[in-house]
Amino acid sequence: MRAKLWTVSILLFVVLLLVIYNSYGLFENNATALEENPVGGWTINLNDILISETGETDINVDEFVYEDSTTINNGYIAPGRSGYFDLILDPSGTDVAIQYEITFNLDDAYEDNITYSVDMLSGDSATQVDENTYIGVITLDDIDEGETISLRVHVSWVNDETLNDSDTQLGIVLNNKIVIPINIKLIQYLGE
Numbered sequence: 001m002r003a004k005l006w007t008v009s010i011l012l013f014v015v016l017l018l019v020i021y022n023s024y025g026l027f028e029n030n031a032t033a034l035e036e037n038p039v040g041g042w043t044i045n046l047n048d049i050l051i052s053e054t055g056e057t058d059i060n061v062d063e064f065v066y067e068d069s070t071t072i073n074n075g076y077i078a079p080g081r082s083g084y085f086d087l088i089l090d091p092s093g094t095d096v097a098i099q100y101e102i103t104f105n106l107d108d109a110y111e112d113n114i115t116y117s118v119d120m121l122s123g124d125s126a127t128q129v130d131e132n133t134y135i136g137v138i139t140l141d142d143i144d145e146g147e148t149i150s151l152r153v154h155v156s157w158v159n160d161e162t163l164n165d166s167d168t169q170l171g172i173v174l175n176n177k178i179v180i181p182i183n184i185k186l187i188q189y190l191g192e
Contacts, residue, residue, distance in 0.1 A: 043093025044186055047086070052094070056185045061085050062177040064155060077178055079113070079167050082156035086121065087182070089149040091138050097189035098138045100149070105132065105181040113160040113167070114178060121150035137189050155180065 044052035051057040064083035066074065072081050091098055106116055118134060120126060126136035126149070138149060155178065160167075170176060 041093050041095040042188075043091075044098065045090040045093075046184060047088055048090075051184060052186060055187060056183065059182050059184070060179045061087075061153070061182060062179045064178075077155070077157055078171055079157050079159035082154065084152050084154045085180075087151045087153065089138070089151075089184075091143050091148070092146060094143055095140075097140045097143070097191075099135065099187050099189040100126075100138065101133060101135045101183075101185040102126070102151070103133045103183040104153070105183065113158045113163050114155065115158065116153055116155045116180065119152045119154070121152050122148060126151070139189075153180070 042052050043050065046057070046059070049059075051059075064077065064085050066072075066077065066081060066083035069081050072078050077083060087102070089100060104116060104118070106114065118126075118128075126134040128134050134151070136149065138147070157167075157178070170178075
């Protein structure tokens with residue numbers, strides 16, 4: 001009887017070892033796999049120029065749509081003339097919300113008689129945070145709906161008789177243009 005008890009005990013012990021071994025096999029994983037987490041797209045264009053690669057871009061605008069004038073040839077700006085250009089920020093290739101900051105750097109380039117103002121044509125209303133800087137957010141919903149941010153920048157060269165000398169220096173250069181430097185910063189908006 002004792003021999004049978006030892007045989008049954010050994011048999012139960014072997015079965016117990018097999019159960020433990022097979023259970024351990026359930027939790028052991030020797031498989032390898034490559035986990036892929038897709039990165040959200042970040043493609044932003046400004047007036048059909050890709051600007052999203054760096055996060056910060058400087059551009060110079062010198063092409064304007066001028067108002068009609070009987071005293072100044074088309075394509076030229078001089079005291080008494082005004083015009084505009086449009087900035088269109090298109091985030092359609094982007095999978096994340098964007099915060100943008102646009103800074104116009106006209107202050108140091110020209111006398112006070114060359115002025116500009118900015119109007120929102122479409123998109124959210126950018127907030128003017130100082131005299132030359134506008135910030136705003138393009139939400140993911142806006143991007144999904146295909147919205148763009150359009151700003152119209154009006155430029156005027158006001159005739160000021162006290163500035164005739166500097167106006168003449170600008171005007172006598174053949175094919176001279178007013179250039180407006182613009183700095184654009186783009187970052188992912190995280191809901192701050």
